[in-house]
Amino acid sequence: MSQLIAFWSILMKDMKNYYLKPPNISWGIIFPLSWTLMLFVRSGSPVDIREILPGVMALSILFGTTSMLAVTITFERKSRSFERLLLAPISLNLLMLAKTTGAILFGVLNAFVPVLFASFLIDLSGIHWVTAFSGVLLIAVTSTFLGLFIAVSVSEVFEAQTFSNFFRFPMMFLCGLFIPVSSLPALLQPLSYLLPLTYGADILKQSINENGFLPAPLSFSVLLAFSLALFTISLRNIKKRWIY
Amino acid sequence: MGETIIEAMGLCKWFGDFTAVRDASFTVEAGEIFGFLGPNGAGKTTTINMLTGLAKPTAGAILIAGEDGIRHIKKVQQRIGIVPDESNLYEDMSGFDNLVFCASLYGMEKAQREARARQLLAQFGLAETGKRPFKAFSKGMKRKLTIAAGIIHAPRILFLDEPTTGIDVESARQIRKLIQDLNGQGTTIFLTTHYIEEAERLCHRVGFIVDGSVIRVDAIGSLMQDEDQAYRLDFTLESHQPALLEAMSQAFPNIQVSVLDPQRIRLLSPTRVELAPFIQFFEDAQIPVYEVKLVHPSLEDVFVRITGIEIARLKKEKEGQRK
Numbered sequence A: 001m002s003q004l005i006a007f008w009s010i011l012m013k014d015m016k017n018y019y020l021k022p023p024n025i026s027w028g029i030i031f032p033l034s035w036t037l038m039l040f041v042r043s044g045s046p047v048d049i050r051e052i053l054p055g056v057m058a059l060s061i062l063f064g065t066t067s068m069l070a071v072t073i074t075f076e077r078k079s080r081s082f083e084r085l086l087l088a089p090i091s092l093n094l095l096m097l098a099k100t101t102g103a104i105l106f107g108v109l110n111a112f113v114p115v116l117f118a119s120f121l122i123d124l125s126g127i128h129w130v131t132a133f134s135g136v137l138l139i140a141v142t143s144t145f146l147g148l149f150i151a152v153s154v155s156e157v158f159e160a161q162t163f164s165n166f167f168r169f170p171m172m173f174l175c176g177l178f179i180p181v182s183s184l185p186a187l188l189q190p191l192s193y194l195l196p197l198t199y200g201a202d203i204l205k206q207s208i209n210e211n212g213f214l215p216a217p218l219s220f221s222v223l224l225a226f227s228l229a230l231f232t233i234s235l236r237n238i239k240k241r242w243i244y
Numbered sequence B: 001m002g003e004t005i006i007e008a009m010g011l012c013k014w015f016g017d018f019t020a021v022r023d024a025s026f027t028v029e030a031g032e033i034f035g036f037l038g039p040n041g042a043g044k045t046t047t048i049n050m051l052t053g054l055a056k057p058t059a060g061a062i063l064i065a066g067e068d069g070i071r072h073i074k075k076v077q078q079r080i081g082i083v084p085d086e087s088n089l090y091e092d093m094s095g096f097d098n099l100v101f102c103a104s105l106y107g108m109e110k111a112q113r114e115a116r117a118r119q120l121l122a123q124f125g126l127a128e129t130g131k132r133p134f135k136a137f138s139k140g141m142k143r144k145l146t147i148a149a150g151i152i153h154a155p156r157i158l159f160l161d162e163p164t165t166g167i168d169v170e171s172a173r174q175i176r177k178l179i180q181d182l183n184g185q186g187t188t189i190f191l192t193t194h195y196i197e198e199a200e201r202l203c204h205r206v207g208f209i210v211d212g213s214v215i216r217v218d219a220i221g222s223l224m225q226d227e228d229q230a231y232r233l234d235f236t237l238e239s240h241q242p243a244l245l246e247a248m249s250q251a252f253p254n255i256q257v258s259v260l261d262p263q264r265i266r267l268l269s270p271t272r273v274e275l276a277p278f279i280q281f282f283e284d285a286q287i288p289v290y291e292v293k294l295v296h297p298s299l300e301d302v303f304v305r306i307t308g309i310e311i312a313r314l315k316k317e318k319e320g321q322r323k
């Protein structure tokens, strides 16, 4: 019970202090909008919104979650308020779950911003919502834990951002978000299969446009495995470096 | 008193090749104010971090309130409060929200934690300030709120790392009073400081720590008693020269003479001193004497004698000053 109170308070504090602050909320809206606009300008012709929707959703989650952890973890660690949490009578597992749950929820919400916009412009019938939602949730969990992994590997906020981009930008091009994996140079294709977002994007493509190319159970399992591995490694790093 | 509440046994902490704490063993008794006194870089913070679970000892064992302080640290943390050397609450949250949040980390219910936060704000004279964001607090108020956060769950033991360093004199005085009040209500206090006067005024027992080693742990009274064996007489003269001191040592073989400043010398004697011969001596040398004072030993004298370190080193503040 007391662990639950602590968990809930940490989550609520992060929400109030970080996630629901205007700059961060707008981040979730401006990013997908500008991304859509960019694709529109580049192709010179009206884009097929439904075609790019899975990619925009996946990117919104990826950028939203990873940027938040640079604040909720790296920044708090730098200002030493994180020590309070480490010194509280809460297990480290629960503490890190509390610190990441906010980012996961934020990622899920971010994913539905472009969906909301799209719903005003095009017909969204025929989407397999349950699968789409599960896909969104799993992408959010995986990229949050990727953000956690990055956040515990650095000590400055700018390092966290730089290190995140090291993962994020390749993912934008290699994970089949806008360029199908099959049209990538043969040399790069194996790399795509090493990145978790490839599997997440495929779930979204399948559930929205029925044009995924991987079996859904495989994609779900790979995302779960990535999440577990990233969380475990991050926790080990925290135990080693922060409780030094 | 009498019951041991903290026991450190052979604590060691290495950072690579560097030994920050070396084989530290000491006990703290329930109900006392225990002070860890040492210069900057002595290993005080590292020791507190090991006792509270922020650092893992390289070797050694810890017992806190009967629990294994390494293996069952989460259980121990429920009963201890920690005030770090930097006021590290959340800058954008109000004083009140900060306290309520800290209370929730210890599993306190909403109504209970809000009542407790209000009570502590009032007790610490922060009732009005408590509504402002933490970043708008003065240094002294920040430190007080950080202490309030440390005792939000009414812990049995409170750790304070340099509670008055970098704080204005008045706030420091209030903080010492708060610490004494808390102790009066039964909280065991473990504090670190590099201010000798603070240790002397506040602590029942002190541990001297220098370069990672705990050199001596004892009650203030016993430390002073050893020192009390000697009599100190400070003479203020018109002036003095090495030749004069030389002549004094020959005239009074049982005393030691040392220079305090260009006008003052100190005589150290194992027995009570009769003044007349000294006055006569200075008169013969035609040196006016303005003042003679019997000086009681201070903890400073004890510290210097036992640790052999210069007092200047102890008083040196950390470079990059803290918040």
Ligand SMILES: Nc1ncnc2c1ncn2[C@@H]1O[C@H](COP(=O)(O)OP(=O)(O)O)[C@@H](O)[C@H]1O
Residues within 6 Å of the ligand: A244, B015, B018, B019, B020, B038, B039, B040, B041, B042, B043, B044, B045, B046, B047
């Ligand atoms: N994480 C660390 N890595 C390396 N050296 C450290 C670390 N923490 C402390 N030290 C060193 O250990 C020594 C003791 O530090 P500390 O416990 O902070 O001293 P104090 O609190 O008495 O001023 C210092 O020389 C300090 O530089």
Ligand SMILES: [Mg+2]
Residues within 6 Å of the ligand: B044, B045, B046, B085, B161, B162
């Ligand atoms: Mg220190």
